[in-house]
Every structure is written in C-alpha cells, then in structure tokens.
Amino acid sequence: DTGVSQDPRHKITKRGQNVTFRCDPISEHNRLYWYRQTLGQGPEFLTYFQNEAQLEKSRLLSDRFSAERPKGSFSTLEIQRTEQGDSAMYLCASSLSLQGYEQYFGPGTRLTVT
Amino acid sequence: DAKTTQPPSMDCAEGRAANLPCNHSTISGNEYVYWYRQIHSQGPQYIIHGLKNNETNEMASLIITEDRKSSTLILPHATLRDTAVYYCIVRVGTASKLTFGTGTRLQVTL
Helix, strand or coil: CCCCEEECCEEEECCCCCEEEEEECCCCCCEEEEEEECCCCCCEEEEEEECCEEEEECCCCCCCEEEECHHHCCEEEEECCCCHHHCEEEEEEEECCCCCCCCEECCCEEEEEC | CCCCECCCEEEEECCCCEEEEEECCCCCCCEEEEEEEECCCCCCEEEEEECCCCEECCCCEEEECCCCCEEEEEECCCCHHHCEEEEEEEEECCCCCCCCCCCEEEEEEC
C-alpha cells in the first residue's frame, strides 16, 4: 500500500482560473477528507465523504468550491474563479470508518494564485 | 470539540526525552485526546490517542491527568527526525473532522 496520493503536488494559476485537484485514498478506506492549510496555521477541515456520500461541509467551503467522490474511490476538489486568498496547501486524508480514529494524510497540493 | 492550548515552541536535545504539554480544561467525557505531528512540507501524521488511561506505542507515550484537563506527549529518545509541529486535538471518538490549532513547534538539536 503506497498511502494517500495527491496530484498535482504544486499548481500555479492566475486569478479567475479554475483548478482541480485529485486525491487517491488508501485502498478500502471508505472515509475521505479534505483540509486546507495556510502558512503558519494548522489544517482546517473543508469536507468529508463516507463512500460516495458527502456527509459534512465546512462554512469555509464557499460555492466556488466543489468536491466529488464518484464510486467511493478517488476524490476531486475543484475551485472555480480562483482568488489570491485561495493560495494554500490542500490536504487529503483517508480512514476506515470502523476504526474511526486514525486519519492518514497525503502530501498535499500547494496552490499559488497569482 | 474542546479547545486545546499548547506552547508555541520547544527545544530538545537529541537523545533526551521530549515532553510536550497540552491543556484541554473543557474536555467532555466522550472526547478523546489525539496527537498528530507535521514534518515540514509533509501531511500530518497520526501519533497516538487516548481517552483517560495512559497509552504507549512504538512512537510515543501519552500521559493524561486524572481529571483529564491536561496531557503530555512523551517522545522518549528524540532524534533530529522528530523536529516537527505537534498538534494536540480533542475529538469525540466517532466524529469525522480533526480540528487543528497552531500546535507546538519542536526543534531537536545536536
């Protein structure tokens, strides 16, 4: 098992463009989470899925953000009409609901909006 | 979830024990104490968690006070690779999200 993977690792985009990030969780993990981390702060929760169902969304997830997890496997996070304030590290994590305790994090996607 | 308070930074000599404190005075009876760490440019890594008993695994020990209002994470023999930001998180056991604070930046030195 190679752990949680995220793609791309880095993304530079111009303000107003749309970007999409992908997360591949650990095989058979049915829970998948997205977090955002800005410089000097701890990660902030954005949303989470159990299988393909999106069960919770943070108020941080504005209407420009959308996340999907088709077929309960990989997930995508899309940001439309990016703003400079969207510049951050976007982290994905996965876990098994049966255990529920440990979340395994990927390396993150660093987004820079110019 | 209950709020946690941690010192912003600590230093530790390599080979010595690193004791990282955390205050969680408003913790509820069904809330667990979790510790994660984040090495520079990596995602957070789970270390250990506990409810009220002390816990130990291959990475660390977790000491929770009897009133559960504070805890200490112990790295018994710190190495340079333990340099990281350590986050203490209080969370209901079956809850989904983790609520991170700003953590303690541990610097292990020669």
